[in-house]
Amino acid sequence: MIKIGDTAVSEEKVVETTSLNSPKEKEKSDDEKKSTSTKKAKSTSQSRGTARAKLIKKQEKKEISLFKENIYIVFVECETPGNIGFLARTMANFGLKNLVLINPPTLTNEAYYQATHGKYIVENAKIYPTLDDFYQSQRIDFKVASTGMAGGSYNLSRIPIRPEELGRSMNVSNKIAILFGREGNGLTNKEIEDCDICVSIPTDPTYPIMNISHAAAIIFYELFRNKHDYGAEGLDESSDLEKEFLLMDMKEIINSLDIPDHKKRNGLKTFNNIISRAFITSREAHTFKGILRRMKNKFGEQ
Numbered sequence: 511m512i513k514i515g516d517t518a519v520s521e522e523k524v525v526e527t528t529s530l531n532s533p534k535e536k537e538k539s540d541d542e543k544k545s546t547s548t549k550k551a552k553s554t555s556q557s558r559g560t561a562r563a564k565l566i567k568k569q570e571k572k573e574i575s576l577f578k579e580n581i582y583i584v585f586v587e588c589e590t591p592g593n594i595g596f597l598a599r600t601m602a603n604f605g606l607k608n609l610v611l612i613n614p615p616t617l618t619n620e621a622y623y624q625a626t627h628g629k630y631i632v633e634n635a636k637i638y639p640t641l642d643d644f645y646q647s648q649r650i651d652f653k654v655a656s657t658g659m660a661g662g663s664y665n666l667s668r669i670p671i672r673p674e675e676l677g678r679s680m681n682v683s684n685k686i687a688i689l690f691g692r693e694g695n696g697l698t699n700k701e702i703e704d705c706d707i708c709v710s711i712p713t714d715p716t717y718p719i720m721n722i723s724h725a726a727a728i729i730f731y732e733l734f735r736n737k738h739d740y741g742a743e744g745l746d747e748s749s750d751l752e753k754e755f756l757l758m759d760m761k762e763i764i765n766s767l768d769i770p771d772h773k774k775r776n777g778l779k780t781f782n783n784i785i786s787r788a789f790i791t792s793r794e795a796h797t798f799k800g801i802l803r804r805m806k807n808k809f810g811e812q
Contacts, residue, residue, distance in 0.1 A: 574605075576683055577605065578605055580682050580684065580686060581606055581733070582648065582687045583597065583610065584611075584689045585614070586612045586613075586689060587612055588614050589615065590620075591616070591617055591621035592621065593624075593693060594614065594625075595624025596624050599627070599628040600726045602625075602627055602628030602631060604731065604734040606631075607634070608636075610635065610644055611636070641704070645687075649685065650685050650687045652686045652706050653687045653689065654689065654705060654706065654707055655705035655707070655708045655709070656688065656689060656697070656709050657691070657702060657710050658696065658710065658719040658720060670707075670709055670710035673711060676707075676709050676733065677734075677736040688729065693722060711725055748795035752796070753785055753795065757782055759802035759803060764777050
């Protein structure tokens with residue numbers, strides 16, 4: 511039974527089929543299909559890239575959050591309130607907030623004064639009579655002892671790693687305690703033996719013991735830089751390809767000069783050495799490349 515509109519639909523189908531039989535129309539149709547397919551592929555690729563970037567950013571945020579939540583800085587039997595403040599200030603510099611005090615002196619105004627913008631860390635510090643009380647209370651997964659007196663192969667508990675190694679290998683998904691000892695005597699052998707690893711900062715042997723806040727700053731920096739990016743953009747180091755293009759442009763400029771061949775080679779080698787040692791950023795490479803291009807064009811006009 512024919513209904514209204516059947517004829518129109520049928521005619522449209524006939525015209526459509528006829529047009530496809532034309533070689534030109536068929537080629538056009540194929541091109542359109544390829545174009546659509548390419549657009550879809552690009553769209554899918556961009557979508558996947560965006561999703562991956564979002565996932566990476568989400569993971570980074572989670573890791574930074576864990577960095578702040580799961581690292582405990584433990585000051586064992588501190589002798590002066592001022593050093594508690596200095597340590598809290600250093601913690602604030604590197605985004606750490608969990609300060610633990612083991613059998614500390616009375617927290618006088620000096621502790622809060624020296625903490626400056628890290629005052630909130632002192633105010634929220636957890637206090638325990640002994641290390642064992644702290645370990646049991648917080649269920650610490652990994653314990654790191656810090657010492658200025660590293661041991662040799664005969665003192666296994668004092669065989670240290672360096673702060674940069676600690677920063678690279680630390681898993682912030684676990685609860686981690688980093689212990690700093692007394693100003694005068696540091697941590698005892700027993701306290702170090704109870705820890706999983708020992709970290710030490712290489713110093714001059716004639717005066718190896720560092721101030722607590724100075725040692726902490728070095729260790730915290732290594733932890734921080736392995737979990738955080740710089741807040742500024744455009745600091746990515748230039749790629750080998752970008753450096754290669756710079757060298758090609760400089761080579762063309764040098765070859766256009768009326769100087770002996772050996773001076774041309776030395777000049778290019780010197781330029782290469784400077785670029786390699788400078789660790790120029792990608793942005794700097796592009797800017798420099800633009801200048802070299804203009805120089806080439808200028809020479810070409812002369």
